Amino acid sequence: MRVLTLLATLFLSTAIAQSYLPPLDPNEDITITFYNYNLASAGLGAQGTQRLIDEFMEANPNVTVEGVGVSSDQMISRIQADVVAGRAPDVAQIVFDDLDFLANGLGITPLEELVAPEELAAHYEGFNPRGLELGRLDGSTYGLAYTFSTPVLWINEDLFRAAGLDPDAPPTTWAAVQAAAQTIQDATDAYGVYVSVFGQFDWMFQSLVLSNSGRVLSEDRSELTFDTPEAIGAVQMLRDLRDAGLKPDLGFNEALEAFLTGNLAMYVQTSAVQSYLLSASQGVFELGAAKLPAFGDKPVQPTNSGSALFILTDDPMKQRAAWELMKFATSERGYTIITTEIGYLPLRPAIVRDPAYLGDWVAANPIVEPNLAQLENLSPWVPFPGPNYKQMALLMMAAVEEAVFGDAPVADVMLDAHERASALMPR
Amino acid sequence: MPALITIGVWIYKPLVQTFQLATYEWNLLPFSPKVFVGLTNFERLLTLPDMQQAAWNTVLYIVGTLPFSVFLPLAIALVTEDLHPRWRATYRALIFIPMIVPPVVASVVWRWLLHPTNGVVNLTLQNGFGLDPISFFRDTNIAIGSIIFISGWKLIGFATLIFAAAIANVDRTLLEAAQLDGANRWQSITRITLPLISPTLLFMALLSVLLSAQWSFAYINVLTQGGPRGATTNLYYLLWQYGFGTFAVGWSSAAGVILFVAFGLLAWVGLALIRRYSFYDA
Amino acid sequence: MTADTPRRRTRPNVVGHASLLALSLLSVFPIYWMIATSVRPTNELLTSSLVPSALTWEHYRYMWDAIPMDSMLVTTFLMSVAITVTQLLTSLLAAYAFARWSFPGGRILFGLFALTWLVPFQVTMIPNYVLLSNLRWLDTLWALVVPQTASAFAILLLYQSVNAFPRDLLDAARIDGANSWSTLWRVLVPNLRAPLATLAILLFISSWNEYFWPLLVTRDIERSVVQIGLQMFLTSEGNLWGPMMAGATVASLPILVLYIVLQRQVVESFMKSGLR
Numbered sequence: 006m007r008v009l010t011l012l013a014t015l016f017l018s019t020a021i022a023q024s025y026l027p028p029l030d031p032n033e034d035i036t037i038t039f040y041n042y043n044l045a046s047a048g049l050g051a052q053g054t055q056r057l058i059d060e061f062m063e064a065n066p067n068v069t070v071e072g073v074g075v076s077s078d079q080m081i082s083r084i085q086a087d088v089v090a091g092r093a094p095d096v097a098q099i100v101f102d103d104l105d106f107l108a109n110g111l112g113i114t115p116l117e118e119l120v121a122p123e124e125l126a127a128h129y130e131g132f133n134p135r136g137l138e139l140g141r142l143d144g145s146t147y148g149l150a151y152t153f154s155t156p157v158l159w160i161n162e163d164l165f166r167a168a169g170l171d172p173d174a175p176p177t178t179w180a181a182v183q184a185a186a187q188t189i190q191d192a193t194d195a196y197g198v199y200v201s202v203f204g205q206f207d208w209m210f211q212s213l214v215l216s217n218s219g220r221v222l223s224e225d226r227s228e229l230t231f232d233t234p235e236a237i238g239a240v241q242m243l244r245d246l247r248d249a250g251l252k253p254d255l256g257f258n259e260a261l262e263a264f265l266t267g268n269l270a271m272y273v274q275t276s277a278v279q280s281y282l283l284s285a286s287q288g289v290f291e292l293g294a295a296k297l298p299a300f301g302d303k304p305v306q307p308t309n310s311g312s313a314l315f316i317l318t319d320d321p322m323k324q325r326a327a328w329e330l331m332k333f334a335t336s337e338r339g340y341t342i343i344t345t346e347i348g349y350l351p352l353r354p355a356i357v358r359d360p361a362y363l364g365d366w367v368a369a370n371p372i373v374e375p376n377l378a379q380l381e382n383l384s385p386w387v388p389f390p391g392p393n394y395k396q397m398a399l400l401m402m403a404a405v406e407e408a409v410f411g412d413a414p415v416a417d418v419m420l421d422a423h424e425r426a427s428a429l430m431p432r
Numbered sequence: 433m434p435a436l437i438t439i440g441v442w443i444y445k446p447l448v449q450t451f452q453l454a455t456y457e458w459n460l461l462p463f464s465p466k467v468f469v470g471l472t473n474f475e476r477l478l479t480l481p482d483m484q485q486a487a488w489n490t491v492l493y494i495v496g497t498l499p500f501s502v503f504l505p506l507a508i509a510l511v512t513e514d515l516h517p518r519w520r521a522t523y524r525a526l527i528f529i530p531m532i533v534p535p536v537v538a539s540v541v542w543r544w545l546l547h548p549t550n551g552v553v554n555l556t557l558q559n560g561f562g563l564d565p566i567s568f569f570r571d572t573n574i575a576i577g578s579i580i581f582i583s584g585w586k587l588i589g590f591a592t593l594i595f596a597a598a599i600a601n602v603d604r605t606l607l608e609a610a611q612l613d614g615a616n617r618w619q620s621i622t623r624i625t626l627p628l629i630s631p632t633l634l635f636m637a638l639l640s641v642l643l644s645a646q647w648s649f650a651y652i653n654v655l656t657q658g659g660p661r662g663a664t665t666n667l668y669y670l671l672w673q674y675g676f677g678t679f680a681v682g683w684s685s686a687a688g689v690i691l692f693v694a695f696g697l698l699a700w701v702g703l704a705l706i707r708r709y710s711f712y713d714a
Numbered sequence: 715m716t717a718d719t720p721r722r723r724t725r726p727n728v729v730g731h732a733s734l735l736a737l738s739l740l741s742v743f744p745i746y747w748m749i750a751t752s753v754r755p756t757n758e759l760l761t762s763s764l765v766p767s768a769l770t771w772e773h774y775r776y777m778w779d780a781i782p783m784d785s786m787l788v789t790t791f792l793m794s795v796a797i798t799v800t801q802l803l804t805s806l807l808a809a810y811a812f813a814r815w816s817f818p819g820g821r822i823l824f825g826l827f828a829l830t831w832l833v834p835f836q837v838t839m840i841p842n843y844v845l846l847s848n849l850r851w852l853d854t855l856w857a858l859v860v861p862q863t864a865s866a867f868a869i870l871l872l873y874q875s876v877n878a879f880p881r882d883l884l885d886a887a888r889i890d891g892a893n894s895w896s897t898l899w900r901v902l903v904p905n906l907r908a909p910l911a912t913l914a915i916l917l918f919i920s921s922w923n924e925y926f927w928p929l930l931v932t933r934d935i936e937r938s939v940v941q942i943g944l945q946m947f948l949t950s951e952g953n954l955w956g957p958m959m960a961g962a963t964v965a966s967l968p969i970l971v972l973y974i975v976l977q978r979q980v981v982e983s984f985m986k987s988g989l990r
Contacts, residue, residue, distance in 0.1 A: 046949030047780035047957065073933045077950060086840050086930065090847035254570045256656065259547060266760050268549040281952025288757045348951060392457055392680050399673060407661050425481065446841035447833055508737070511730050521977065526738035529745055532969040534923050534941055537962040541744045544760070552762045590916060597912040601875065631874045642831060688837035695832045703828055
C-alpha cells in the first residue's frame with residue numbers, strides 16, 4: 006500500500022510539471038557544497054553547525070554535505086568569484102542585507118518555483134510568520150530564514166545595585182536609560198551606556214529608526230527615507246546621550262571589552278554574543294538582559310541580524326538535496342541544536358516550551374527570555390536595492406557616526422548623506 | 433625571463449581589464465547586464481565626503497611613517513654596527529621581534545595595552561601621573577598617530593634589517609683607509625657609509641612613501657575602520673571600503689585605477705631620483 | 715686586530731645602550747603580552763595585570779583541537795619556502811639582467827616591474843582566481859605559490875645590491891673566460907650573501923603572513939594556512955582571544971628560528987668581507 010502511494014506521488018510529481026523539484030532518489034548519491042560562515046570560525050558556531058550537518062547526513066545517507074567555512078563579510082565576494090569561475094556553491098548561508106543582490110543581481114530562483122505549495126505549507130507549519138518575512142522580497146521567498154539574533158540591552162547587574170537601581174526592573178525607554186546611566190555614572194566609576202550601532206551593517210540602526218516609527222527605505226523600495234524626522238530623531242537620541250556625557254566614545258571592540266571588564270553598565274548589542282558574554286562575565290559580574298528600549302510610548306520594532314539559507318545551484322537533484330538540508334536545519338530538531346549550541350533564536354515558537362526540544366534549556370537559561378519575547382514584534386532588516394547597495398549603507402552609517410560624535414547638527418549630516426546616497430539608487 | 437612572465441600573466445593582464453571595467457556598472461556575473469557609465473564611477477569615488485580628509489591623511493601617513501622606515505632604522509643599524517657582535521646581534525634580534533607576529537595579533541595586543549578603561553598604558557597614566565585616560569583610537573587628533581605608531585613599530589625591524597645588510601656590504605677597506613687618514617667615526621659615516629648605501633636609503637624612502645598607506649591598512653581595519661569620523665582613513669582604505677569591499681566591479685576598478693595613477697606618478701619621480709643618484713660607482 | 719678597534723667598540727656609550735634598550739623593550743613588551751595572554755585563565759584575559767595569576771595550557775589545547783594546526787603549519791611552511799626560493803631566483807636573474815646589460819626597452823621594462831607595487835591586490839584577485847579555477851589548481855599548493863613567483867620588491871632590492879657590486883670584479887671574471895651564468899653563481903652570489911639572506915627573511919615572513927589570497931583559493935581547512943586558522947578565532951559570536959594568542963605564539967616561532975639562522979649569514983658574510 007505504502008509503495009503504491011509512493012509510486013503514485015512519484016508519478017504525479019513528475020507528471021504535473023517539471024517545475025517542481027524531483028524527490029531524492031535513494032539509489033543515487035549526491036554531494037552538495039554548503040558555504041557557511043559559522044564553519045569559518047573555531048568556536049561554538051562551527052561545532053553546532055557541524056553537528057547539524059552530521060545529523061542531516063545520518064538521516065539522508067545518500068546525500069553528502071561538504072561544509073565550507075567562508076566568513077560572513079567575504080561570503081558574497083567569494084560567491085561572486087565562484088560564479089565567474091563556474092564553481093558556485095549549491096547552498097549558502099548569507100546575511101540578509103544581500104537579499105536584493107541575490108534576488109535581482111544573481112537572479113536566484115525563489116522557493117515558490119522550486120517547491121510545491123503543499124510541501125512549502127507543510128514546512129512553514131509552526132514557523133514564526135515574521136521570521137518567514139525576512140527572506141522575502143516583492144512577494145517571493147528567496148531565502149529561508151536560518152540563524153538570527155535581535156538587539157538586546159545587556160546589563161551589568163552589579164553596577165545597577167551599586168548605584169541603588171533595581172536590576173530586575175531595567176529601563177524600558179530611552180529616557181529611562183538616560184536617567185539610569187546618569188545615576189550609575191554619578192555613583193560609580195563606570196560608563197553609563199553604549200549602543201553598538203556603528204559599523205558596516207545597519208540592522209541595529211534600522212531597529213532604532215523603526216522603533217521611532219520611521220523607515221530607512223520606503224515601502225515600495227524606491228526611495229531612501231533616512232532623512233525623515235523619525236530617522237533623524239533616532240540619531241538625535243544617541244547624540245543626546247553623548248552630549249550628556251553618558252555614552253563614551255569607544256570603538257566597537259573597546260566597548261565590548263569595557264563591558265566585559267565591568268567598566269560599562271548598559272550595552273546594547275546583538276543577542277548573538279550571549280554565550281560569549283555569559284562565559285566571559287563569569288566571576289567578573291552578574292549579567293542581565295532586557296528588551297530593546299522604546300522611544301516614549303511608540304512600539305518597539307526590533308530587526309534582526311543574521312542570515313538565511315539560499316539555494317544557488319541549478320541542478321534539480323542538488324536543489325532537492327539543498328532544500329532537504331534547509332528543511333532539516335530549520336526543523337524543530339535543527340533549531341534545538343542552533344539555539345542550544347550556538348545561541349541563535351529559534352524561529353519555531355512551539356518548541357520553546359516543549360520539553361522534547363528547548364523547554365528545559367530555556368528554563369535553565371532565563372536570560373534568553375527578552376530575546377525570545379522580541380520575536381513577537383520582529384521587523385525585517387530591509388536590504389538596500391540595486392548594484393550600489395553596499396555603498397549606500399556605508400554612506401548612511403558613516404553619517405550616523407558623524408552625527409553622533411561630531412559637532413555639526415544631526416539633521417545637516419543626515420540630510421547630506423541622504424542626498425549622496427539617493428544618487429546611487431537604481432533608476 | 434620567468435619573472436617577466438609571472439608578472440605579465442598575474443598582474444598586468446588583470447590590470448588592463450581593470451581599466452576597461454572601470455567605465456561600467458556591472459557585478460561581474462556573466463548573465464547580468466553590463467551598463468556603460470563612462471566616468472561616473474570615478475566621479476562618485478572622487479567626490480566621496482571623506483575624500484579630502486583621506487587625501488590629507490595619506491600625506492600624514494607618508495610623512496609619519498618615514499621616521500620609522502628610514503631615520504630610526506638607519507640610526508639603529510649604524511649604532512649597532514659599532515657594537516660588539518654579540519650585542520649587535522641581540523639588539524637587532526630584539527628590535528626585529530615585532531616582525532614575527534601577525535598584524536591582526538599585533539593590532540589586538542596594542543588595543544588592549546592602549547584601552548581607555550583597562551589598558552596598561554592608561555592605567556599607568558592615571559595611577560602614576562594622575563592624568564585622564566587617553567582614548568588612543570577615538571580621539572580625532574590622536575587616533576592617526578596611534579595607527580602610524582603601531583604600523584611603524586612593526587616596520588622598524590624590517591627596515592633595520594635592510595639597512596644592516598647594505599652597511600655590511602660596504603667595502604671595509606674604504607673605511608679602514610679613511611680611518612688611517614684620520615677621519616673620525618662621524619666623518620666616515622657621512623663621507624663613506626651614507627653615500628655608499630644611498631641607493632638603499634632612497635629605495636626604502638620610496639618604498640615607504642608609496643606603501644605607507646597600504647602598510648597601515650591591516651591596523652586601520654582592525655582598530656578603527658577609518659574612524660573616528662574619518663580621522664584615520666586614507667586613500668587606500670577609503671577606496672578599499674567603497675570599491676573593493678563591495679562587488680560592484682566598476683567601483684573597485686575605478687578605485688584601482690585611481691590608486692595606480694596617483695602612486696604611479698609618485699613612483700616615477702622617485703625612480704628618476706634613484707637612477708640619478710645611483711651612478712656613484714662608475 | 716687593529717689598535718683602534720677597542721676604542722670604536724666602547725664609543726656607543728651609555729646613551730646608545732640606554733636608547734637601544736628602551737627600543738628593545740618597546741619591541742618586546744607587546745610580544746610578552748601576547749604570550750602572557752596565551753597562558754592566562756579565561757576570565758583574566760582582559761585584565762591589565764602584568765603577570766598571569768596562574769598558568770594554564772587550556773588555550774593551547776583548545777587551539778589544537780579546534781583547528782588543524784599541524785597540517786596548517788606544514789602547508790604554510792611549504793608555501794613560504796616555495797615562494798621564497800622562487801622569488802629569490804627570479805629576482806636574482808632579473809636584477810642581474812637589468813644591472814648588467816642595457817637592452818632596448820630595458821628601462822621601460824624596469825619601470826613596468828616597479829609599477830606592479832602599485833596594483834592593489836583586489837584588482838588582480840578575481841581574474842587570477844578564474845584562471846586558477848580553469849587550470850584546476852584550486853585547493854593545491856600550486857594555487858598558493860604560482861601567482862607569486864616574482865615580486866617587484868625583491869627585484870628592486872637586489873638590483874640595488876647588484877648595481878653596487880664593483881663592475882671590475884665582474885669584468886675580471888669575464889676576462890678569465892667565465893660566461894655570464896657562471897659569473898652570476900661564482901662571483902656575484904657568494905658576495906651577495908647578506909642581501910640575499912635579508913631578502914629571504916623578508917620574503918618568508920610576508921608569505922608566512924599571507925591571508926587574503928590563501929583564503930580565496932583554499933576551501934579545505936586541512937589544506938589551509940596558519941593565518942586563516944588564527945582568524946577563525948575571531949567569530950561573530952565573540953572572539954576567542956586565548957586560543958588565538960596561543961595559535962599566534964606557535965605560528966611566530968618558525969619565523970624566529972629562521973631569523974636567527976639567516977641573520978648569522980648576514981653577520982658571517984660581513985666577517986669574511988670585512989678585514990678585522
